[in-house]
Amino acid sequence: MPGQSPAERRFAVPGLTLAAAEWGDPAGVPLLALHGWLDNAASFDLLAPLLEGTHLISLDLAGHGQSGFRSPDSGYNLWQDVGDLLDVADRLGWQKLNLLGHSRGGAIAMLFAATFPERVEKLVLIDGGLPFPGEADEAPAELAKALTERRSVRPGRVFRDRATAVAERARGFSKISIAAAEVLARRGLVAVEGGYQWRADPRLKATSELKLTPAHVLAFVRRVAAPVLLFMPDESPFKNLDLYRVALPAFANLEIVHLPGRHHLHLEGAAERIAAEMRRFLDLP
Numbered sequence: 001m002p003g004q005s006p007a008e009r010r011f012a013v014p015g016l017t018l019a020a021a022e023w024g025d026p027a028g029v030p031l032l033a034l035h036g037w038l039d040n041a042a043s044f045d046l047l048a049p050l051l052e053g054t055h056l057i058s059l060d061l062a063g064h065g066q067s068g069f070r071s072p073d074s075g076y077n078l079w080q081d082v083g084d085l086l087d088v089a090d091r092l093g094w095q096k097l098n099l100l101g102h103s104r105g106g107a108i109a110m111l112f113a114a115t116f117p118e119r120v121e122k123l124v125l126i127d128g129g130l131p132f133p134g135e136a137d138e139a140p141a142e143l144a145k146a147l148t149e150r151r152s153v154r155p156g157r158v159f160r161d162r163a164t165a166v167a168e169r170a171r172g173f174s175k176i177s178i179a180a181a182e183v184l185a186r187r188g189l190v191a192v193e194g195g196y197q198w199r200a201d202p203r204l205k206a207t208s209e210l211k212l213t214p215a216h217v218l219a220f221v222r223r224v225a226a227p228v229l230l231f232m233p234d235e236s237p238f239k240n241l242d243l244y245r246v247a248l249p250a251f252a253n254l255e256i257v258h259l260p261g262r263h264h265l266h267l268e269g270a271a272e273r274i275a276a277e278m279r280r281f282l283d284l285p
Contacts, residue, residue, distance in 0.1 A: 004049060009057065013087040016068030019060040020088075021187075023048040028055035029282055030097040032085065034105030036128065036264075038173070038200050040065030040187040043102060047266050050275035053284040054098075059088065061105065063201035065187040070201070075150065075209050078131055081108045082115055089119065096121050098282060102266065103128040103174075114220035124278055125230045127238065127263050130221070130247055134211030142207060149206035156202050158194045165189055165196040174237075180267035218247055227253040229281045231274055233261040255281070 006021035021041045031054045035043035041058040042065070048056050060067035061081055070076060085108065089097055098121050101109030106128025113120040134142055159165035166189070170181040190199050212220075228251050238244050248254060257277055261270050278284070 006045075006048065006058070011088045011091050013084050015071055015074070016062060018062065018068070018084060018088065019066035019187075021045070021048075021058040023056040023058070024051070024054050026055050028053050029284060030054075030092070030094045031056045031282070032089065032094075032097055032099055032109075033058040034061060034081075034085075034099070034101040034109050035059075035064065036103030036105055036174075038064070038198075038204060039102070039105075039184055040200075042183050042185075042187045043105075043264075043267065044100070045183050045186070046271040047275055050271060051278060051282075051284065053279075054282070056100075057088070057092065059085075060187065061108070063204050065199065069203075075146070075206075076201070076204050077209060078104075078108055078111055082112045085109075085112050086116065095119060098122045098124070100124045100126070100278075101128060102126040103263065107131040110224060111220055113226050114223040117223060117225040120224075120226040122282060123224065123226045123228045124281065125228065126266050126274070127231065127233055127236050129228075129230060130217055130238070130243055131212050132208075133214045133217050133243055134208075136213055139210060142211065143209055146207040146209040150203055153202045153206060156197050156200070158192055158197050160195045162189065162196050165198065169198065174263050176262070176264045177268055180264055183267055214243055214246070217243060218250055221247050221250045222252075224251060227281070228255065229277065230254060230256045231265070231270075231277070232256055232258050233263065233265045233270075234258065235262045237263060 006023050009020040009022045011018045033044045041060045044058045063069050099109040106125040110129045113123045166181045170178050259270050
């Protein structure tokens with residue numbers, strides 16, 4: 001795959017169409033890749049060419065990249081993405097597959113692996129894998145906040161030029177290098193009247209309608225049967241969270257690789273090391 005560009009794929013799922021970048025030979029090891037919050041399928045553009053022997057489908061999750069937005073009466077709950085993955089896997093004819101997820105995509109991948117353990121061979125997580133939990137007694141107020149925010153969301157900002165838009169993403173909610181922001185701009189930045197705009201659905205920024213409790217998260221973790229490979233960067237925003245300290249040991253078969261870097265380490269210099277570990281873990285030639 002080195003030197004190649006991905007092909008474009010489209011998958012019709014209930015209510016919308018999902019876009020994807022397709023890498024490798026259809027006869028290769030099936031690998032479905034899921035990006036993080038407000039990123040897109042280009043998140044794996046540096047890693048995918050290094051994973052020879054895979055048939056890698058990197059999805060633009062609903063509301064991201066080139067994929068459609070959920071309907072106005074819907075939201076962006078993680079379990080809806082799990083249903084989308086099921087539809088995509090079925091359309092690909094993949095009864096067994098491997099999953100690769102970064103951040104929010106890692107949480108979705110873990111939930112899928114727990115919900116359908118018989119369908120997942122191996123699970124690879126890049127700084128993620130656990131949904132942000134909520135406490136049961138906070139749920140009423142969180143639902144009120146989510147529904148209010150969803151009704152008051154404003155269109156995304158229009159930037160006067162491309163460089164300004166890329167720079168804004170680089171210093172945004174999860175800081176990344178300009179080079180990494182340029183990679184994400186390949187699928188996420190569009191020209192509009194007056195300049196450029198990041199295409200992700202603004203409703204993704206609203207509070208989740210309902211969060212799983214820590215007990216829910218642990219129940220899912222304990223049901224993951226697939227071996228798990230987790231890449232944990234030194235500057236991970238998650239590594240000191242109580243939930244990670246409690247939940248990670250609950251995986252039946254977990255290997256953790258600690259690497260220097262930040263949250264988007266696969267876009268900021270660690271792609272070759274990650275690919276080498278993944279080739280070993282996935283038994284690639």
